[in-house]
Amino acid sequence: MTRPILHRDDPDAEPLAGNVKVTRADWLKVAMDALVSDGVEQVKVMILAERMGVSRSSFYWYFKSRQQLLDALLDQWDAQNTAGMIRMAQAPARTITEAVCNVHRCVVNPDLFDTSLDFAVRDWARRSGEVRRKLDQSDARRLAALRAMFERHGYGEREAETRARVLYYMQIGYDFAQLHEPVEVRLSYVPSYLHVFTGVHPQPEEIADFTAYVRDIWSGPDAD
Numbered sequence: 001m002t003r004p005i006l007h008r009d010d011p012d013a014e015p016l017a018g019n020v021k022v023t024r025a026d027w028l029k030v031a032m033d034a035l036v037s038d039g040v041e042q043v044k045v046m047i048l049a050e051r052m053g054v055s056r057s058s059f060y061w062y063f064k065s066r067q068q069l070l071d072a073l074l075d076q077w078d079a080q081n082t083a084g085m086i087r088m089a090q091a092p093a094r095t096i097t098e099a100v101c102n103v104h105r106c107v108v109n110p111d112l113f114d115t116s117l118d119f120a121v122r123d124w125a126r127r128s129g130e131v132r133r134k135l136d137q138s139d140a141r142r143l144a145a146l147r148a149m150f151e152r153h154g155y156g157e158r159e160a161e162t163r164a165r166v167l168y169y170m171q172i173g174y175d176f177a178q179l180h181e182p183v184e185v186r187l188s189y190v191p192s193y194l195h196v197f198t199g200v201h202p203q204p205e206e207i208a209d210f211t212a213y214v215r216d217i218w219s220g221p222d223a224d
Contacts, residue, residue: 022054024062028076031069036116040124043070074134077114077121082138084112089145096153097194097202100167101210103146104190107171108214115175143168167197183218187211 030051034042045066049056063069085106093099106113125132143164150160190210194202 022052022058026052027059027062027069028072031073032076032117035073035124036114036120039120040070040127043073045069074121074131077117078134078138081113081118082141085142086145088112089142089149093153095200095203095206096150096155096198097200098206099149099153100194100197101202101206103149103167104171104210105213107175108217119176139168163197163199183214187214 027048030048031043034048034051043066045056045059049059059069063072085103088102088106089099091099091102093102107115110116121131121135125135143161146164146168147160150163151157155163191202191207194200194206
């Protein structure tokens with residue numbers, strides 16, 4: 001029997017099972033986990049109920065249909081990943097290299113940008129025209145924010161657009177390659193990457209600040 005994903009913090013309490021009431025957030029969390037790990041085909045009410053060890057009936061307290069759940073997952077993805085990248089692109093920065101470092105905080109911090117979730121949505125988009133449309137809209141909004149970031153730092157319209165594309169699509173490809181580079185190796189390339197992206201050499205303090213941020217985020221046992 002599959003061990004329920006949801007559990008009580010008190011080991012002496014009665015375990016979650018049967019018709020126990022779970023929250024809307026519980027359904028969304030387990031659905032998101034299934035989307036990322038197994039694909040949208042596994043985001044089905046019965047499968048999710050079995051993962052949680054609960055009755056499927058509680059699902060309909062919160063969602064009218066599976067489609068409504070899928071729409072909620074897309075909304076959550078957009079609110080986290082797209083809004084997160086735009087927010088970092090708009091963050092105050094004294095130089096363009098500092099601004100790009102701000103954006104790259106999304107790359108290393110899953111609380112700002114969940115790369116695995118982005119991959120899952122892109123895979124989903126291959127099977128759904130509607131999801132493809134929403135993904136295209138999201139990509140356009142992210143690119144517009146990056147283009148505006150370059151323009152704020154004095155780049156012309158065409159150059160800002162080109163550099164935004166290089167920055168964005170390079171990162172998508174880099175993540176997709178799943179190189180599993182050690183942290184120190186990735187950090188060693190940061191000054192050169194910033195120069196390629198911007199045409200400007202970064203300041204030492206910018207590299208130091210970004211390096212400290214990365215090491216703080218990736219200081220756990222799976223940092224490599």
